[in-house]
Amino acid sequence: xxxxxxxxxxxxxxxxxxxxxxxxxxxxxxxxxxxxxxxxxxxxxxxxxxxxxxxxxxxxxxxxxxxxxxxxxxxxxxxxxxxxxxxxxxxxxxxxxxxxxxxxxxxxxxxxxxxxxxxxxxxxxxxxxxxxxxxxxxxxxxxxxxxxxxxxxxxxxxxxxxxxxxxxxxxxxxxxxxxxxxxxxxxxxxxxxxxxxxxxxxxxxxxxxxxxxxxxxxxxxxxxxxxxxxxxxxxxxxxxxxxxxxxxxxxxxxxxxxxxxxxxxxxxxxxxxxxxxxxxxxxxx
Numbered sequence: 001x002x003x004x005x006x007x008x009x010x011x012x013x014x015x016x017x018x019x020x021x022x023x024x025x026x027x028x029x030x031x032x033x034x035x036x037x038x039x040x041x042x043x044x045x046x047x048x049x050x051x052x053x054x055x056x057x058x059x060x061x062x063x064x065x066x067x068x069x070x071x072x073x074x075x076x077x078x079x080x081x082x083x084x085x086x087x088x089x090x091x092x093x094x095x096x097x098x099x100x101x102x103x104x105x106x107x108x109x110x111x112x113x114x115x116x117x118x119x120x121x122x123x124x125x126x127x128x129x130x131x132x133x134x135x136x137x138x139x140x141x142x143x144x145x146x147x148x149x150x151x152x153x154x155x156x157x158x159x160x161x162x163x164x165x166x167x168x169x170x171x172x173x174x175x176x177x178x179x180x181x182x183x184x185x186x187x188x189x190x191x192x193x194x195x196x197x198x199x200x201x202x203x204x205x206x207x208x209x210x211x212x213x214x215x216x217x218x219x220x221x222x223x224x225x226x227x228x229x230x231x232x233x234x235x236x237x238x239x240x241x242x243x244x245x246x247x248x249x250x251x252x253x254x255x256x257x258x259x260x261x262x263x264x265x266x267x268x269x270x271x272x273x274x275x276x277x278x279x280x281x282x283x284x285x
Contacts, residue, residue: 038077040267042240043128043157043279044070050153050235050281051079057124057153058082061117063144064130066207067096068106075104080124086115088202088209111203111210112136117147124153132158132218135211137226145230148284154232160239160278161217169249170215173197173206223280232282241266242273 039045051057057080062071065085074080082103087093093108100106109115112135125148134140148154159168173180184193195201200210208215218226224234244266251262269276 038073040270042270043155043277043281044073046236046238046279047126047153047155047281048074048077048079050155051124054153056081057122059084059122060124060126061086061122061144061147062126062128063140064127064133065106067092068100068104070126070128072101072104075101084122088204089207090202108202112139115143115147119146120149121147122152123149124155126155128155128157129159131156132216133208133212135209138229141227141230141232145232145284150284152284153235154227154282154284155279156223156227156282157277157279158223159215159217159245160275161219161222162242162275164243164246164276165217167246167249168215168217169245170206170208174213218278220278220280223278227280227282231285232280233285234280234282236281237278239274239276239278240270241276243269244276 037045060080060083062085065087068085071083071085084105086109088111090108093106220237247266
């Protein structure tokens with residue numbers, strides 16, 4: 001039994017069980033600054049490292065910023081001087097306005113519209129857990145290329161293709177719509193379900209574009225290839241976690257004392273494996 005467990009662990013750590021482990025020249029950033037890094041192991045942590053090495057970003061754009069927490073953290077921790085966040089969820093953007101610091105803006109956009117900025121406006125751009133929600137990814141990446149300065153940093157984090165991808169709760173509303181409706185209505189109430197899922201407010205089903213209607217998973221090669229079409233040349237390709245999404249889903253329904261235990265499990269998972277969430281840091285050529 002011990003031998004079997006050791007063998008499986010070796011395979012997991014080598015990513016031999018996952019299609020996400022495509023042959024890509026990965027270049028993980030050496031965590032020279034991790035002692036002072038404000039973010040846990042994630043694409044955000046590596047992006048923070050890269051910004052520290054490259055110099056501060058004068059103006060950063062976060063597409064799909066939700067409540068702006070990420071860009072607020074980037075600004076407060078000194079690697080971004082000013083940041084603008086865009087999100088299609090008008091209610092979240094409106095609700096978050098009072099808590100925004102002076103050098104952070106949060107703006108509502110319409111799904112599929114042209115970005116309201118001149119060419120080469122931003123010195124860095126991020127999409128953390130957003131691209132998989134977008135119907136016309138080519139149109140978006142073309143626009144983001146337009147507003148990014150030459151040599152600007154570009155980071156994308158998405159769910160990776162791996163053994164447990166089929167368990168992604170983000171797709172339950174599409175695969176089991178009736179079960180999802182009953183569950184959400186019971187858990188959050190009928191009004192919440194109608195506003196977030198049934199009414200397609202702001203062109204979204206939950207946080208996914210209505211035309212997309214699927215929570216997409218990527219391999220490392222697929223993501224790097226997609227970005228290269230729009231002159232975003234990869235600097236680093238990596239990932240973290242294997243049970244990450246499963247643990248996060250369990251955490252959502254758990255009492256507080258269980259959440260603390262799950263948080264420790266997530267940290268171990270992030271350190272050991274690299275398939276559940278993948279990211280690419282690139283520069284506009």
